[in-house]
Amino acid sequence: MIAVGALLHAKQLSRSPFEIATALIVPVVQATLAVYLFRAGGEPGRLLEAAVGAGLMGIWSSVLFGSGGAIQNQRWQGTLEMIMLAPRPPALVVLPITLATALTGTYAMLATLAWGRLLYGIPLTFADPLAFAVAVPGCIISLGMFGLLLASTFVLLRNANALTNTMEYPIWLVSGMLIPITALPGWTGPIGAVLPTTWGARAVREAATGSGPVWPSLGICLAISVACLALGALMMTHVERRARAAATLALA
Amino acid sequence: MSEHAIEAVGLRRTYRSRTGWLRPQRREVQAVRGVDLTVGNGELFGLLGPNGAGKTTTIKLLNTLLIPTAGEARICGFDVVRQTREVRRRIGYVFGGDRGLYDRLSARDNLRYFAELYGVPGREQKRRIAELFELVRLTGRENDRVEGYSRGMRQRLHIARGLLHRPRVLFLDEPSIGVDPVAARELRQTVADLAATGTTVLLTTHYMAEADELCGRIAVIANGAIQALGTPAELRHHADGRQVLEVEAYGVSDAQLALIHALPGVREASVVVTGAAQVLTVQSDAGVDVQADVLRALDGVRLGRVTARRPTLEDAYVAIVNRVDAQARPAEAVGV
Ligand SMILES: Nc1ncnc2c1ncn2[C@@H]1O[C@H](COP(=O)(O)OP(=O)(O)O)[C@@H](O)[C@H]1O
Ligand SMILES: [Mg+2]
Numbered sequence: 001m002i003a004v005g006a007l008l009h010a011k012q013l014s015r016s017p018f019e020i021a022t023a024l025i026v027p028v029v030q031a032t033l034a035v036y037l038f039r040a041g042g043e044p045g046r047l048l049e050a051a052v053g054a055g056l057m058g059i060w061s062s063v064l065f066g067s068g069g070a071i072q073n074q075r076w077q078g079t080l081e082m083i084m085l086a087p088r089p090p091a092l093v094v095l096p097i098t099l100a101t102a103l104t105g106t107y108a109m110l111a112t113l114a115w116g117r118l119l120y121g122i123p124l125t126f127a128d129p130l131a132f133a134v135a136v137p138g139c140i141i142s143l144g145m146f147g148l149l150l151a152s153t154f155v156l157l158r159n160a161n162a163l164t165n166t167m168e169y170p171i172w173l174v175s176g177m178l179i180p181i182t183a184l185p186g187w188t189g190p191i192g193a194v195l196p197t198t199w200g201a202r203a204v205r206e207a208a209t210g211s212g213p214v215w216p217s218l219g220i221c222l223a224i225s226v227a228c229l230a231l232g233a234l235m236m237t238h239v240e241r242r243a244r245a246a247a248t249l250a251l252a
Numbered sequence: 253m254s255e256h257a258i259e260a261v262g263l264r265r266t267y268r269s270r271t272g273w274l275r276p277q278r279r280e281v282q283a284v285r286g287v288d289l290t291v292g293n294g295e296l297f298g299l300l301g302p303n304g305a306g307k308t309t310t311i312k313l314l315n316t317l318l319i320p321t322a323g324e325a326r327i328c329g330f331d332v333v334r335q336t337r338e339v340r341r342r343i344g345y346v347f348g349g350d351r352g353l354y355d356r357l358s359a360r361d362n363l364r365y366f367a368e369l370y371g372v373p374g375r376e377q378k379r380r381i382a383e384l385f386e387l388v389r390l391t392g393r394e395n396d397r398v399e400g401y402s403r404g405m406r407q408r409l410h411i412a413r414g415l416l417h418r419p420r421v422l423f424l425d426e427p428s429i430g431v432d433p434v435a436a437r438e439l440r441q442t443v444a445d446l447a448a449t450g451t452t453v454l455l456t457t458h459y460m461a462e463a464d465e466l467c468g469r470i471a472v473i474a475n476g477a478i479q480a481l482g483t484p485a486e487l488r489h490h491a492d493g494r495q496v497l498e499v500e501a502y503g504v505s506d507a508q509l510a511l512i513h514a515l516p517g518v519r520e521a522s523v524v525v526t527g528a529a530q531v532l533t534v535q536s537d538a539g540v541d542v543q544a545d546v547l548r549a550l551d552g553v554r555l556g557r558v559t560a561r562r563p564t565l566e567d568a569y570v571a572i573v574n575r576v577d578a579q580a581r582p583a584e585a586v587g588v
Contacts, residue, residue, distance in 0.1 A: 001368045008365045012354045078351025081317055082413075086369040087340040093369065245319045247267055 005096025051116035058108025066101020067147035071154035090240040091233035098147030127210025139200035142225030148232035196224040257452035258291035262323035283309040285476035296447040298467030306476040307456040344414035348429035355399040370417040384412040404435025491563035500556030
């Protein structure tokens with residue numbers, strides 16, 4: 001059920017003209033951004049790392065706007081009530097949606113890499129292609145699970161968009177998707193350490209550049225995500241009840 | 253098996269909302285104020301009322317989308333608040349309007365997704381979906397995206413979706429809203445077929461004729477409470493002792509309508525615009541001949557056909573709903 005749901009939601013998402021336009025433009029911008037940032041920093045050797053980081057940002061944006069936006073969209077479409085009416089735990093109903101957003105986000109990663117190669121000649125030589133091929137889907141699944149936690153807030157709040165907008169950039173930064181964590185002020189460390197995005201980004205980077213062992217980071221990333229999933233599931237059940245009491249499943 | 257498909261006792265629902273950030277205004281709307289309802293297995297029951305009467309709220313209280321502020325309800329014997337999942341397994345919900353489907357997916361993908369969600373076993377899905385396309389007469393259009401569907405086709409797909417898991421009780425909230433007359437007739441046929449197979453149907457509508465044609469029993473709801481309940485024949489008695497005068501006219505003013513309303517013997521007076529003409533309907537006590545008085549009040553207005561007739565179910569409905577309007581409405585908004 002989760003697989004069919006995620007696939008069909010990915011289909012629905014990927015057919016939106018707005019999504020398609022965004023998906024075409026954003027990776028170019030991100031690849032460019034990454035390249036110039038690192039050139040300015042005088043580290044041309046780390047271009048691949050930059051491109052991978054930019055791709056991860058794309059996945060994160062997709063999950064964040066996706067899990068928020070998807071719930072909001074479902075509210076607009078009137079499908080939120082219909083899916084919540086299913087005789088299933090609400091978490092199981094929403095998880096496919098957040099997974100779908102991560103899935104469509106993967107495209108952002110691939111596109112960013114492709115543009116980086118095409119426009120800037122970044123060599124796509126991965127230190128450990130196999131690990132990279134595992135780390136990226138692992139990262140996607142874990143972000144999807146993290147998305148569930150986010151989504152639970154959106155089921156309850158009718159205008160949670162403000163929240164999404166404020167969460168995009170800080171998480172890019174704190175998770176070290178673009179700038180190495182070591183370059184950030186110390187107080188961000190603990191925050192970064194509990195976010196699955198940090199560990200996911202690290203695993204993907206390590207696989208791409210060979211800068212460290214991939215599996216421990218990926219393991220931690222998945223572990224945190226499973227915890228998020230459990231927490232998200234609890235939240236979701238609670239939130240669903242609250243939403244029924246407060247009448248926020250429908251628009252009006 | 254419970255002998256009643258739907259039971260509701262003292263059902264109430266108040267919406268609380270806050271508007272404004274700087275000077276928050278709290279608003280309370282009592283949408284449903286004590287509804288008692290019992291619907292037997294296999295019955296086709298109508299909930300009839302004007303816009304804002306509380307029909308949708310009542311349905312959402314029964315189908316677990318809203319938690320009642322007070323009162324209790326059971327579907328097939330299961331409590332809607334405590335036994336949510338048991339209830340959801342047994343109900344289907346279909347509402348009118350364009351929303352509620354995934355537009356960019358094909359009709360088949362829509363049904364496949366909801367079949368998964370509602371727990372239709374994998375090996376049965378294909379057959380069930382084909383069967384439903386047949387039932388709602390969409391065979392041949394299964395693979396088209398829903399965004400290309402007409403209003404009537406969407407509504408039929410909606411119904412197919414609501415029936416995927418063979419619900420015992422089907423809630424239909426104004427299914428014919430915005431559907432053209434031909435499609436509406438087909439829709440009624442589909443609903444009648446369904447009821448014939450033993451599914452309990454709770455249908456809301458604000459079209460009297462639709463309720464009359466389909467429903468075995470009708471509850472007239474207005475202002476959040478049930479005002480009358482019975483078979484169409486029983487409801488017709490609410491207009492007993494009255495007669496109806498219908499006048500085709502061009503340009504009746506509000507002042508003239510008020511004047512007619514105040515005439516001795518007149519119970520109701522309303523104007524409906526049909527094309528270029530207006531139709532003035534006046535209900536009066538059967539013993540009083542008001543025709544001469546009414547025509548005098550319409551002095552100077554160009555008139556068409558004038559007909560005197562016996563009251564219909566529609567007239568009874570108007571009488572019931574207007575009786576409620578005439579009573580002083582309790583204050584709805586409370587400023588804090
Ligand atoms: N989510 C909501 N928040 C506040 N008021 C609402 C909400 N939904 C409905 N209402 C109000 O409750 C009353 C009954 O609405 P509803 O049940 O939709 O009536 P109907 O379906 O008969 O047209 C109306 O006055 C409506 O404005
Ligand atoms: Mg309604």
